[in-house]
Amino acid sequence: MYTQYMFNTQTVNPAYAGTWESLGFLTLARQQWAGFEGAPRTFTFSMQSIMKNRKVALGLNVISDQLRFEKRLGIFGDYSYLLKLDDNTNLRFGLKGGFTNYSINFKDYIPYPGSTIDPLFQGEVDTKFTPNFGLGAFLYKTNFYFGLAIPKMLENKFKNNYNNNSVSAEVRHFFLNAGAVFSLSEDLKFKPTFLTKITINAPVEFDFSGNFLLKEKVWLGAMFRTGDSFGFIAQWIFDQKLRIGYAVDFTITELRHYNYGSHEIMVSFELKLTKERFVSPRYY
Helix, strand or coil, X not given: CCCCHXXXXXXXXXXXXXXCCCEEEEEEEEECCCCCCCCCEEEEEEEEEXXXXXXXXXXXXXXXXXXXXXXXXXXXXXXXXXXXXXXXXXXEEEEEEEXXXXXXXXXXXXXXXXXXXXXXXXXXXXXXXXXXXXEEEEEEECCEEEEEEECCCCCCCEECCXXXXXXXXXXXXXXXXXXXXXXXXXXXXXXXXEEEEECCCCCCEEEEEXXXXXXXXXXXXXXXXXXXXXXXXXXXXXXXXXXXXXXXXXXXXXXXXXXXXXXXXXXXXXXXCCCCCCCCCCCC
């Protein structure tokens, strides 16, 4: 889950690799429900680069998730290929492949005082290598984009080494996102975006955001996630190369009484591999 999903699409969609038309790096740290013991923490590192023919692009994603004593580390590579539909419209298809390292020791949990010992909490799950692959497509031009992705096609189960109890830790998700940029004046642009997350046996979740770009330097906006939270986003752009973003969201569920919001810090940097006299600004 990312509040700044509109700048971090590659983690779920391999076809996004190459859209920067540069060598780019992005790091993001998210603390969910700050002040709540054992709350989820996510750390992401992504990179992408176009090849010499400008059609093929490669990418890498390293994602670390921790929820209480549950830990998972995912390392996935991306491959995308560009189809030029016209002078201004591009379509990329992508393939993602990699593995997840998953671990949880049930003995670290403390049973409620006076309760009987649950045999499910006697062992641990320690899975070092669980391969998976994903697919994606990304249609875009300077002021519009539309993406569809399934980052993990396989639904893997991790097994408890004490009594062979399985944990459904990787479930297939479908991601659909889109955004557009409207010029309101010479120094002000408006970008509405949405992200839809779909999985079987769970409610469909929608993320909506609206961001304003001031003088091609500062993004300011707000977001709403159905059934979950609302928040605010800010990003500073330095010389079209370095970007620093911050986002905070506040849950609207009963958990709002027990935390101080969820916080994200994002930093990205890009190096142009070709010398172009005119470079189009990147809005997503």
